[in-house]
Amino acid sequence: MPPGSTFPDEISDTEQLAKTREQFLTAEAVDPNQVRDAILASWWRSRRWNVAADRIDLTYLRDPDLDTPLSRSALPVLRHLREHLDGQPISIILTDPAGLVLTRMDAGRDLDTHLDRVNLSPGFSYAEEFVGTNGIGTALEGGRPMQVFGHEHYAEHLEDLACAGVPIHHPISGKTVGAVDLTCWRKDADPLLLILAKTTAGQIQQALLTDSGIRELELLQEYLRTCRRTAGIVFALNNDVVMMNDNARQVLDPAEQSVLLAQAAETLASRTPTASVVVELPSGVKARMYCRPVRGEGRLAGGVVHVKLSSPSRPRTEIASAPRMFMPGLVGSGALWLRGCHQVQAVYDAGEWLAVEGEPGVGKLAVIRAVHQQRRPGVHFAVLDAAAAGRHGWLAEARRELLDAGGTLVIQHVDKLSRGRLRTLSRLLEEARAAVPQPWVAVTLSQRHDGGEMAGLLRFFPSTVELPPLRHHVEDVQALVPFFLSRLVTGGSLVCSPEAMQLLVRSSWPGNTEQLFAVLRRIVQHRRSGAILPADLPPECRTVSRRLLSPLEAMERDAIVRSLIDWDGNKIKAAGSLGMSRATIYRKIHEYGIVTPAN
Numbered sequence: 001m002p003p004g005s006t007f008p009d010e011i012s013d014t015e016q017l018a019k020t021r022e023q024f025l026t027a028e029a030v031d032p033n034q035v036r037d038a039i040l041a042s043w044w045r046s047r048r049w050n051v052a053a054d055r056i057d058l059t060y061l062r063d064p065d066l067d068t069p070l071s072r073s074a075l076p077v078l079r080h081l082r083e084h085l086d087g088q089p090i091s092i093i094l095t096d097p098a099g100l101v102l103t104r105m106d107a108g109r110d111l112d113t114h115l116d117r118v119n120l121s122p123g124f125s126y127a128e129e130f131v132g133t134n135g136i137g138t139a140l141e142g143g144r145p146m147q148v149f150g151h152e153h154y155a156e157h158l159e160d161l162a163c164a165g166v167p168i169h170h171p172i173s174g175k176t177v178g179a180v181d182l183t184c185w186r187k188d189a190d191p192l193l194l195i196l197a198k199t200t201a202g203q204i205q206q207a208l209l210t211d212s213g214i215r216e217l218e219l220l221q222e223y224l225r226t227c228r229r230t231a232g233i234v235f236a237l238n239n240d241v242v243m244m245n246d247n248a249r250q251v252l253d254p255a256e257q258s259v260l261l262a263q264a265a266e267t268l269a270s271r272t273p274t275a276s277v278v279v280e281l282p283s284g285v286k287a288r289m290y291c292r293p294v295r296g297e298g299r300l301a302g303g304v305v306h307v308k309l310s311s312p313s314r315p316r317t318e319i320a321s322a323p324r325m326f327m328p329g330l331v332g333s334g335a336l337w338l339r340g341c342h343q344v345q346a347v348y349d350a351g352e353w354l355a356v357e358g359e360p361g362v363g364k365l366a367v368i369r370a371v372h373q374q375r376r377p378g379v380h381f382a383v384l385d386a387a388a389a390g391r392h393g394w395l396a397e398a399r400r401e402l403l404d405a406g407g408t409l410v411i412q413h414v415d416k417l418s419r420g421r422l423r424t425l426s427r428l429l430e431e432a433r434a435a436v437p438q439p440w441v442a443v444t445l446s447q448r449h450d451g452g453e454m455a456g457l458l459r460f461f462p463s464t465v466e467l468p469p470l471r472h473h474v475e476d477v478q479a480l481v482p483f484f485l486s487r488l489v490t491g492g493s494l495v496c497s498p499e500a501m502q503l504l505v506r507s508s509w510p511g512n513t514e515q516l517f518a519v520l521r522r523i524v525q526h527r528r529s530g531a532i533l534p535a536d537l538p539p540e541c542r543t544v545s546r547r548l549l550s551p552l553e554a555m556e557r558d559a560i561v562r563s564l565i566d567w568d569g570n571k572i573k574a575a576g577s578l579g580m581s582r583a584t585i586y587r588k589i590h591e592y593g594i595v596t597p598a599n
């Protein structure tokens with residue numbers, strides 16, 4: 001099957017795909033033309049998660065909570081769809097944003113039995129990190145609709161199925177609140193399934209908007225009233241929205257915001273919310289919070305909170321230099337990081353097209369997006385990934401964005417383009433320079449390329465801004481952690497303990513900010529409120545190795561870290577339990593940069 005296509009043709013495709021998957025699993029070279037780009041990328045991720053391909057052995061996580069805005073809005077839509085499908089063997093599944101199956105509608109005995117056998121049932125998570133490539137997890141991971149057929153699944157027990165998953169976004173906050181998935185037998189697969197899943201996700205979003213609109217309006221009005229009455233710190237929150245006045249953003253750093261939001265969420269969720277609570281912030285400053293629940297249509301719509309900092313012990317200068325979001329969606333105040341961001345702003349303001357360079361995951365796209373949102377909010381913003389340039393329709397999309405759309409276009413990973421594609425893109429950029437309206441174009445790349453076709457492309461971009469790896473501004477981990485936690489856990493009810501933060505700051509983050517985000521995403525799977533402790537951190541956070549380890553090395557490192565934790569840092573006992581000599585464990589600890597518990 002061609003890598004860009006969306007639907008495998010026939011049996012020959014199926015056999016070829018099965019062979020390709022097997023080659024991938026046995027670490028043989030894979031012909032990228034035999035498998036779709038998005039699937040190959042997902043196989044690589046599955047391998048990095050160490051997902052087992054030969055079995056599905058999931059842990060039952062918890063009873064799904066169906067009394068949530070998502071379930072309340074989605075269930076009537078799904079029931080309606082079930083009626084329309086009129087007994088056809090298509091399973092309709094709703095999950096939360098982490099891939100936890102919330103509900104599955106009956107689809108006939110044979111299919112239901114099979115789905116039970118592969119744990120595609122309420123209470124189990126179909127996140128990519130547990131099951132590997134699949135319609136639900138891969139759609140959520142990529143943040144876009146995804147159809148996965150037969151042998152494209154990473155786990156072989158899913159090879160008889162085809163699934164179409166679509167993330168559901170909250171219509172107001174834009175956050176991913178869940179996914180809808182339609183699963184059928186592979187032999188019955190049809191490209192229309194994805195269209196149906198997209199329509200269903202759209203209907204659920206519409207229902208969410210209708211259901212939450214009135215309550216959100218009540219919350220907004222109460223928030224505005226409070227802001228008019230007081231010049232102090234005010235914020236309003238519910239599960240989907242956080243509003244904050246300028247004072248709150250200027251005076252509180254992200255860690256303090258997280259603590260206050262967590263406390264406010266807890267106070268509002270309690271059956272008898274107390275009117276005023278005193279909270280000690282990480283800096284030692286005391287804050288008195290006045291929480292007022294807001295109701296709309298008989299239900300809790302959220303709460304408005306007014307905060308007074310009651311301890312003046314913190315000097316004003318410290319308040320002013322505390323890290324805060326200086327561009328939309330960005331935190332961090334390390335000198336190298338800020339210099340990169342200011343350079344991007346300057347090039348944008350000069351109206352020049354821009355190349356941004358840096359290791360994978362350092363935040364290249366995030367900075368460009370933030371500058372765009374800051375300078376031209378509401379104007380069209382599009383992202384094209386050059387890693388998917390082999391996909392059918394990619395060039396047509398690039399042409400449309402460059403010549404017709406105006407606004408901002410980011411082409412990520414241009415260093416992944418073939419020479420032919422580089423030449424074609426250069427021609428399009430030439431045309432785009434004369435387009436009306438002219439787009440602002442930025443490209444991102446990980447490696448420096450000084451010659452050949454890449455030089456031809458880069459002549460359209462007068463400046464290259466280099467963003468530093470996270471290890472060069474590792475102090476920003478302190479601000480990134482609470483920021484990511486507030487993105488991952490609604491209501492901000494999870495904070496990081498100082499002990500865990502110390503380990504996070506000591507890690508070397510070869511995968512940069514993206515890796516930090518992935519680590520926290522994994523942690524919130526099992527800890528959703530309270531404080532993250534050192535024991536919650538995965539073994540990779542106990543190493544200061546500067547290089548990315550191979551999957552086999554990572555497994556060995558993890559085993560050593562776990563054993564050291566089990567034996568309270570006693571290296572000799574840990575080595576004994578692993579069947580390793582004392583010399584070997586010392587060498588490995590040094591080689592992998594393991595920070596032992598005793599350290």
Ligand SMILES: Nc1ncnc2c1ncn2[C@@H]1O[C@H](COP(=O)(O)OP(=O)(O)OP(=O)(O)O)[C@@H](O)[C@H]1O
Nearest residue numbers: 329330331332360361362363364365366513514517
């Ligand atoms: N300073 C920051 N503040 C907040 N979030 C950040 C920051 N830097 C990076 N991120 C987040 O980290 C993740 C990785 O960033 P991003 O995708 O921009 O990296 P990238 O350099 O473009 O990666 P790649 O080259 O691998 O595509 C994203 O979720 C992004 O929002």
